[in-house]
Amino acid sequence: MHGFANPARFLRIARWLTPLLLLCGIAVTAGALALGLLTFPPEWIQKDAVYIILVHVPPAWLGMAGWMAIAVASLVELVWRHPLAGIAARAAALPGAVFTAICLITGSLWGRPTWGAWWVWDLRLTSMLLLLFLYFGYMALAGAAQRDGGSGRVAAIFGMLGAINIPIIHYSVIWLNLQHQRPSLSMGNSAIDTVYLWPLLGAMVGFSLIFGGVVLLRMRAILADQQANARLRRKAMAGVGAGAAS
Amino acid sequence: MAAIKPKHQRLVLALIALAAILAAGALATWALRNQASYFYVPSEIVANPPDLDRAVRLGGMVEMGSIEMEADGVTIRFVVGDGTARVPVRFKGLAPSLFVEGSGVVAEGKLAKDGTFIADNLLARHDENYVPRELQDMTEHQKDAVISETVGAK
Numbered sequence: 001m002h003g004f005a006n007p008a009r010f011l012r013i014a015r016w017l018t019p020l021l022l023l024c025g026i027a028v029t030a031g032a033l034a035l036g037l038l039t040f041p042p043e044w045i046q047k048d049a050v051y052i053i054l055v056h057v058p059p060a061w062l063g064m065a066g067w068m069a070i071a072v073a074s075l076v077e078l079v080w081r082h083p084l085a086g087i088a089a090r091a092a093a094l095p096g097a098v099f100t101a102i103c104l105i106t107g108s109l110w111g112r113p114t115w116g117a118w119w120v121w122d123l124r125l126t127s128m129l130l131l132l133f134l135y136f137g138y139m140a141l142a143g144a145a146q147r148d149g150g151s152g153r154v155a156a157i158f159g160m161l162g163a164i165n166i167p168i169i170h171y172s173v174i175w176l177n178l179q180h181q182r183p184s185l186s187m188g189n190s191a192i193d194t195v196y197l198w199p200l201l202g203a204m205v206g207f208s209l210i211f212g213g214v215v216l217l218r219m220r221a222i223l224a225d226q227q228a229n230a231r232l233r234r235k236a237m238a239g240v241g242a243g244a245a246s
Numbered sequence: 247m248a249a250i251k252p253k254h255q256r257l258v259l260a261l262i263a264l265a266a267i268l269a270a271g272a273l274a275t276w277a278l279r280n281q282a283s284y285f286y287v288p289s290e291i292v293a294n295p296p297d298l299d300r301a302v303r304l305g306g307m308v309e310m311g312s313i314e315m316e317a318d319g320v321t322i323r324f325v326v327g328d329g330t331a332r333v334p335v336r337f338k339g340l341a342p343s344l345f346v347e348g349s350g351v352v353a354e355g356k357l358a359k360d361g362t363f364i365a366d367n368l369l370a371r372h373d374e375n376y377v378p379r380e381l382q383d384m385t386e387h388q389k390d391a392v393i394s395e396t397v398g399a400k
Binding site for chain 1: 272286343344349374375
């Protein structure tokens with residue numbers, strides 16, 4: 001476990017893994033979306049609006065998976081004080097927020113033609129909107145710690161506390177009667193005809209690879225930023241020392 | 247007694263905290279399931295009718311063959327059912343395009359004295375099943391076979 005927390009080893013792996021994930025992700029996503037656009041028959045009730053599933057379900061999954069990644073990385077950061085865990089959590093926040101926003105936007109565009117409403121305040125939609133605001137809060141806390149030289153522990157605790165929202169998002173549609181339908185996909189079970197299912201699963205894999213690549217990219221950027229700052233600080237100290245000696 | 251390593255102490259504390267907040271989230275949703283539901287199903291409305299002047303939402307399936315247009319051309323009547331109970335609904339206005347028989351609907355409005363639900367807004371509701379239109383052209387038997395294959399054991 002500690003082996004992976006070594007920034008030098010991480011950078012060696014991330015250097016080739018980042019472009020690999022991004023390229024595979026873009027290829028798989030493009031293939032899945034093209035397959036969907038070419039092969040989707042109109043759904044029997046919602047007709048062509050069914051295409052939107054390709055850009056709604058994968059971002060929804062990554063918005064939630066992104067926060068679980070933040071929660072787990074925060075746990076590792078708090079318990080083992082791994083330097084990379086906090087960096088991973090911070091790196092996952094922005095793509096997680098972006099995917100949550102995409103999910104909300106495409107969901108709204110889907111709701112208008114299918115339900116007859118852009119938005120309703122049921123618990124599924126409301127808790128997903130809350131997730132977006134939690135991401136904003138987390139980014140503000142982590143950013144403040146970074147700027148002011150704090151420990152980032154407050155952000156890590158916030159990341160763990162915010163995980164309370166994830167089961168609410170997931171189980172709201174199972175336990176409550178909501179405008180949003182129940183999950184179509186669960187472990188080994190699908191209520192989606194195979195003609196829609198395979199392109200959807202492909203898009204979920206593709207979007208997830210892109211997510212992973214972006215997280216690695218951002219982790220490398222944060223590490224590079226820290227190194228540059230440390231170097232500047234050393235230079236400044238050396239300059240002060242030289243000034244005092246003259 | 248041997249001292250617990252601070253690392254392990256932090257781990258136990260953090261895991262307890264994580265388990266507690268996930269359980270709290272699940273419990274909160276579970277406890278709120280009556281208040282937090284977006285609509286009542288017909289059997290709830292029938293068993294426990296809301297006050298006549300209270301705005302509520304009624305959700306369920308539009309019964310097959312139940313949609314009727316009244317003589318004025320803008321008022322429609324239909325029946326919402328959930329398998330055990332059925333509630334007649336009257337709605338004046340433009341229904342969403344996906345409002346069809348055999349599909350889900352959420353009606354906002356009030357219950358009238360005679361047990362009819364007077365809706366002032368309708369939302370269509372999609373269920374979790376995604377079925378291609380080709381199935382519509384099959385015989386009932388073929389359709390059932392394909393759908394049960396897709397939906398699987400629920």
